[in-house]
Amino acid sequence: MFFGISHLVVPVTQLERSSALWCDVMGFAAVQRGDGFVDIDTGSASLRLLQVQAVEAPVALRLQVGDVLQSYQALLTAGLASRYAPMKTPQLEEMACVTDADGHAITLWRALTEDEWGFVPDLPKQGQWLAEAEDLLKRLLAHVPALFRMLARRKTTRVIEQLAQEAQSPVTRELVIKGYITASAKITRFRLVEPLRAEGINPADYQADFDYE
Incomplete structure (x- = not known):
């Protein structure tokens, strides 16, 4: 019987460096440490940072934030590299993306409010309107x-x-x-x-x- 996903595994070459990124810079909590791994509670999913000699397949993570620009700048200050700066998308989101030292892509995003859409939605009308x-x-x-x-x-x-x-x-x-x-x-x-x-x-x-x- 399947119960659901317990962890998302993120291979890292320097465990303490990656743990510091997720805990000290992003503010998440390390809930468990073991031989070669650290489990991070992100509030909605658990990440297992797993020590490896070399990252063969970088992963892509989407991280929901309250302020995309502020979060993006904080990660750049922490030494991550920019993939693209904050932008609005046709899916009515604001997004930015950075790459950590192991090549993992971290996309920062939030849903735009209706006031930020740039257009007024049509009314869900069915009858005849003047x-x-x-x-x-x-x-x-x-x-x-x-x-x-x-x-x-x-x-x-x-x-x-x-x-x-x-x-x-x-x-x-x-x-x-x-x-x-x-x-x-x-x-x-x-x-x-x-x-x-x-x-x-x-x-x-x-x-x-x-x-x-």
Whole structure:
């Protein structure tokens, strides 16, 4: 029976040098030492640094970080060589890559937030929308924190299209405003006041929607 991968083995020619890189520079913990190996707990996977005379097959590791540039510069300062500097990819990630003394490639990466994408995603709409209505909702959603914006986009679009279906109408600017308000939890609707005002909309005209349960 298979239980899963316990370790990823990384062959190294100088065990203490590699252990210092992972522990002292990167901040991970050595959880076990034995004859010719050190086990490193990276938080998501265990690495076994294994002493060898020569590295025959370098490995490639992807390391998730909070700040790609800062991590990249820290590793360069520690003596690692650059493969490529931080860059944004079509997969909506920021990445950089370095090579350690044994030729192993360490890719540093993080997912880009929606604010960093450089484009506004399409709405997950199914019905007929007037262009001005779609543009308005995209601008209103830009006020939602990026971490929650995808969920808000899906829920708000669905509520607006339900209102349009009930009205037997294409999605209009008026329906967007009503759906934008009622799709939000009542306790948090006060946060919608400023985005609406920024669009020249008087929130007081939609008090019934703000009070909607």
